[in-house]
Amino acid sequence: MRLTPLGDQAVLAYLDDEPAAVRFAAAVRAANPGWLYDVVPAYASVGVHFDAERITVADVSAWLAHLAVGERAETVGNRWRIPVCYELGPDLCRVAELTRLPADEVIRLHSETEYAVYAVGFVPGFPYLGYLPAPLCGVGRLASPRLRVDPGSVGVTGRQTAVYPLPRPGGWHLIGRTPLTLVDVADGFFPLRVGDRVRFARIDAAEFRRAEGNRLDPVTSRV
Numbered sequence: 001m002r003l004t005p006l007g008d009q010a011v012l013a014y015l016d017d018e019p020a021a022v023r024f025a026a027a028v029r030a031a032n033p034g035w036l037y038d039v040v041p042a043y044a045s046v047g048v049h050f051d052a053e054r055i056t057v058a059d060v061s062a063w064l065a066h067l068a069v070g071e072r073a074e075t076v077g078n079r080w081r082i083p084v085c086y087e088l089g090p091d092l093c094r095v096a097e098l099t100r101l102p103a104d105e106v107i108r109l110h111s112e113t114e115y116a117v118y119a120v121g122f123v124p125g126f127p128y129l130g131y132l133p134a135p136l137c138g139v140g141r142l143a144s145p146r147l148r149v150d151p152g153s154v155g156v157t158g159r160q161t162a163v164y165p166l167p168r169p170g171g172w173h174l175i176g177r178t179p180l181t182l183v184d185v186a187d188g189f190f191p192l193r194v195g196d197r198v199r200f201a202r203i204d205a206a207e208f209r210r211a212e213g214n215r216l217d218p219v220t221s222r223v
Contacts, residue, residue, distance in 0.1 A: 125183030145171035
């Protein structure tokens with residue numbers, strides 16, 4: 001593990017890989033020292049934010065280094081099932097062309113893979129999910145990003161997939177859409193967390209309409 005200051009109120013820890021970062025973040029949260037403000041894992045790094053009036057960067061770094069030696073926390077995350085209507089993906093056929101796969105095979109590969117939430121960002125609640133199966137990797141971004149992507153749109157690019165939780169501009173290729181609400185900023189509803197696992201389940205347009213507007217339910221959507 002490598003530690004580096006992130007300003008005067010945070011330390012950034014670089015781990016060997018993404019699972020190690022998730023475990024380390026869980027260990028810091030479990031220890032929960034009184035000076036801790038927040039723990040922000042993202043891929044193979046973990047940002048540890050602290051109260052600079054109570055502890056120094058050097059002391060936090062020493063504490064983290066000591067914790068890493070004995071860190072044994074398991075990855076504790078929820079598993080989610082997110083329904084997707086792939087027929088509502090405007091770029092599905094283009095992704096099929098780029099990967100030289102039939103559209104149904106793109107859907108099968110995408111929906112049969114379990115993904116990890118490696119980071120949340122870009123907009124509130126936007127989950128970066130990895131990693132795509134090899135035949136779907138390598139699809140680039142759109143040459144001209146859309147000015148508006150509908151909430152619930154499922155996109156792919158590079159080795160990653162994601163769900164746009166809010167209407168925003170975006171340049172990922174869109175291969176489907178979920179009817180479920182993944183984020184409610186006003187209500188503080190952000191169910192997906194780093195370390196969670198996600199599977200997509202194919203639904204048709206009728207099922208999409210019946211479920212449209214429902215929230216990602218912490219009870220019925222967990223697997």
